[in-house]
Amino acid sequence: MPDIAFVKPALPRNGVLVLPMTEGDPPAGLAQEADGATGGLLVRALEAAGFKGRKGQATTLHALGDWTKVVALGLGKAAELKPEAAEAAGGSLVPAISGDREVTVAADTLDPQLAASLGFGALLRAWRFDRYRTTEKEEDKPKLERLAIANANATAAKTAFGPLRAVADGVFLTRELVSEPPNVLDPAEFAERCRGLERLGVEVEVLGPKEMKRLGFGALLGVAQGSAKEPRMVVMQWKGAPKGKKQKPLALIGKGVTFDTGGISIKPSAGMEDMKWDMAGAGAVVGAMAALAGRKAKADVVGLVGLVENMPSGTAQRPGDVVKTYSGQTVEVINTDAEGRLVLADVMWYCQERFDPRAMVDLATLTGAIIIALGNEHAGLFSNDEELAHRIIAAGVSVGEKCWRMPLGDAYDKQIKSDIADMKNVGGRPGGSITAAQFLQRFTNGKPWAHLDIAGTAWSSKDQPTVPKGATAFGVRLLDRLVAEMAEEG
Ligand code: BES
Numbered sequence: 001m002p003d004i005a006f007v008k009p010a011l012p013r014n015g016v017l018v019l020p021m022t023e024g025d026p027p028a029g030l031a032q033e034a035d036g037a038t039g040g041l042l043v044r045a046l047e048a049a050g051f052k053g054r055k056g057q058a059t060t061l062h063a064l065g066d067w068t069k070v071v072a073l074g075l076g077k078a079a080e081l082k083p084e085a086a087e088a089a090g091g092s093l094v095p096a097i098s099g100d101r102e103v104t105v106a107a108d109t110l111d112p113q114l115a116a117s118l119g120f121g122a123l124l125r126a127w128r129f130d131r132y133r134t135t136e137k138e139e140d141k142p143k144l145e146r147l148a149i150a151n152a153n154a155t156a157a158k159t160a161f162g163p164l165r166a167v168a169d170g171v172f173l174t175r176e177l178v179s180e181p182p183n184v185l186d187p188a189e190f191a192e193r194c195r196g197l198e199r200l201g202v203e204v205e206v207l208g209p210k211e212m213k214r215l216g217f218g219a220l221l222g223v224a225q226g227s228a229k230e231p232r233m234v235v236m237q238w239k240g241a242p243k244g245k246k247q248k249p250l251a252l253i254g255k256g257v258t259f260d261t262g263g264i265s266i267k268p269s270a271g272m273e274d275m276k277w278d279m280a281g282a283g284a285v286v287g288a289m290a291a292l293a294g295r296k297a298k299a300d301v302v303g304l305v306g307l308v309e310n311m312p313s314g315t316a317q318r319p320g321d322v323v324k325t326y327s328g329q330t331v332e333v334i335n336t337d338a339e340g341r342l343v344l345a346d347v348m349w350y351c352q353e354r355f356d357p358r359a360m361v362d363l364a365t366l367t368g369a370i371i372i373a374l375g376n377e378h379a380g381l382f383s384n385d386e387e388l389a390h391r392i393i394a395a396g397v398s399v400g401e402k403c404w405r406m407p408l409g410d411a412y413d414k415q416i417k418s419d420i421a422d423m424k425n426v427g428g429r430p431g432g433s434i435t436a437a438q439f440l441q442r443f444t445n446g447k448p449w450a451h452l453d454i455a456g457t458a459w460s461s462k463d464q465p466t467v468p469k470g471a472t473a474f475g476v477r478l479l480d481r482l483v484a485e486m487a488e489e490g
């Protein structure tokens, strides 16, 4: 990861120079100085290259004046210059400079908060998972080591960057967990990595099969029983609310299926490798906890993840089995591939019983149906609480993790009635994401709750400005923002 530094404005006389510029405006500050140093050649060259300053535009000029390379970076219209635009510009810059070791960004005239956002965007885009590459040629590797962002108020920019750096670390932790292959990241290994948060001041408890059996987690254990890998549940607590301002915690809950074969209701083999990221909900919860602790959020937050592997075997659960959940409600397992809701049922009931949270938010790669409904642009949002739903939508908009509200209702709930148990785990094809949410709602005990179905947003098949293709860490930034808005205000 490149180091992001904030420095006093001074025009470098060599190396790689980045000039952020707004659309339709002449260069100002250091950029103007740079143009002067080239006798006006810079502006002429950019004009000839079609550089307009549009958001995300990055135009590279080689061997200009004293510099080996000058990159003009479009920020869009000055009047619309918000943190999101600066972030996107920072992200779009990365492909243009990834072969350079040291780069200076002349962001001297930018508001320090925007300079910080630009650095944040670049950092988010520069992340890469290369743990398992051993033969990549030196010239193909990204080289960026240091991005020096020059700003008139470098101190303020650095201060603004502090919490963003913590959030980026949370995002990276999640992307790493989600990217890891399923032979490496099994439930026990996932739990071990959660333990790493103790270093940040998070209290971490790990429950194994014995403890969960004693508690009566029949639904989670039913999913786990076909696998040679032991399940885990991890409880993470961040107690950041100021003394005397203790609050009911916000609870974050994640589906952590480290691999989902479907079990006996086995999935087709094409694309099954994608099911390594069926733990992205749990991954986002861990990353969010890391972000909150890393920036010392003034809030009490608990994070719980249910970790299992869903495998077919001689010990696997069968379609037709009836399991008893921790809540006492029984479930007829019609389809062993609808396993995420079974895992969440026990974790959610445990969470509300133990913590009596202000609100519970679960994240899960729960249904393929949500991809049919919303594609890869929005996560599906389900909630029994209007205010919570609106806060989640707003938080998502402000960090670029969009959610679309979906309905709940009794008519959908009827679809999961069972003839022999309290409910069945699938409700047929119509409204598949909704009936899954109805199932979860039965384990909220009526407490404020929201469910994010992130099956369509957890993994990206294409590069985005601040998200390289692959694991997106969808939810980390949203949850961080939600906590800031709901529990840290005032
Ligand atoms: N993990 C899957 C959902 C999923 C699908 C996530 C595609 C990411 C991409 C989930 O456990 C599942 O298998 N759901 C079934 C439910 C069905 C059996 C009712 C599905 O969506 O097909």
Ligand code: MN
Pocket: 260, 262, 336, 337, 338, 339, 340
């Ligand atoms: Mn499944």
Ligand code: ZN
Pocket: 257, 260, 278, 337, 339, 340, 365, 366
């Ligand atoms: Zn699954």
